[in-house]
Amino acid sequence: MCRTERIADEPMEPKKISKMLLKRLPLYLSYLKTLPEQIRHISATKIAEALDLGDVLVRKDLAKVSDGGRKKLGYLRDELIRDIEEFLDVNRTVSAVVVGAGKLGQALLDYEGFRRSGLEILAGFDAAPSVRKTVADKPICAMDALEGFCRDHEIAIGIITVPADQAQTVCDRLVGCGIGAIWNFSPAHLNVPEQIVLQNENLAVSVTALKMQLKTR
Amino acid sequence: MCRTERIADEPMEPKKISKMLLKRLPLYLSYLKTLPEQIRHISATKIAEALDLGDVLVRKDLAKVSDGGRKKLGYLRDELIRDIEEFLDVNRTVSAVVVGAGKLGQALLDYEGFRRSGLEILAGFDAAPSVRKTVADKPICAMDALEGFCRDHEIAIGIITVPADQAQTVCDRLVGCGIGAIWNFSPAHLNVPEQIVLQNENLAVSVTALKMQLKTR
DNA sequence: TAGATTGTTAATCGATTAACAATC
């Protein structure tokens, strides 16, 4: 087996971090932050109960990001918060643009909460930018300004909120600008080069799945 | 083993439908609908290639919802569309309300595309309904009208777009109205009775996970 | 001490993929 025959000075492969873990850690973080000030210690079991998860699962997750676990006591809350924040690198801010300044695009431009996650949306772009000049003090620009803006501001994430039939074109242009990730709110399937991170937020898919669970329970 | 000792006249357990399947079927459907008119046949392999999925996976998915598969030919496109639509019951419309008429709530009220998924949002509710009287011809009502409205219109889905600190309260009221599912866009973890379907659309979680993939690739 | 907790190893579960038989 490859694993047992590993050459000694080959670097250890880093602990694998799954997407599932990445989705749970922010939940732990927001739960920990809602706890009353006077609570100093918190156990994996308590977190698991509060969030309807298995206790072993939470324990393993926490062990991946912190070594502050004390038998019988659990974790020091503030230390655990720091460790998760450090792991998730919430203080590193990345820049984004929204393409498509319809209602949804405007809502994302307007949402204050992203800053707490380390996302800063700098501008919106739209084929008809005349409807609004700014949203939440952020400029709504014409599409032909996209490439220049992305390069000048080192945009890392392109957020797509245009209709499905324009999504691939917009996606290609964003990739051409050198962005590293696409956050796709359109219902279209997008083709991206493999080094680009693609995350789909397809509300039509979500609602259909929700309806089905409603029906078949 | 339980399975082998099953009493003969006990009803067969229905084929299990996983959440993953429910999220892929709408993707197949929208892909099939974008195909040019003249294409009459389509194979699982082609769909898999177009959507970056495994071919066996698609084949198994399709077999669960249609028996129209013909060796060497694949599926008749129109028949497959009908079979998937029937399985997903897209023609059954369910009614919903949005609680929280901020930018995001308004965007959801305004989005035409939900009708194609069989979701009809009838009204919005807000603690300060005075800001807007209607969005997309749908009324924005005061919170104290929530219970009456939900009962009168047999609302099945409650969509939550209020800030995190009000989400649980709103959720409890919706559950009290007899809705069957909560679609939660707030970043709060919600406690619901087990018979209520809960789907979280936590954008803070999404963006954090996206940032991490960006970093660690 | 006894109990609560962590953290590890093994088992289970579910979803995906591989292999392959069937056949139009």
Place this chain on the structure above:
DNA sequence: TAGATTGTTAATCGATTAACAATC
């Protein structure tokens, strides 16, 4: 026929859970 395809059975993979040892 040969090739493209479906559909099934077995294998693999990854994530979760169970069992349990350690210990403060």
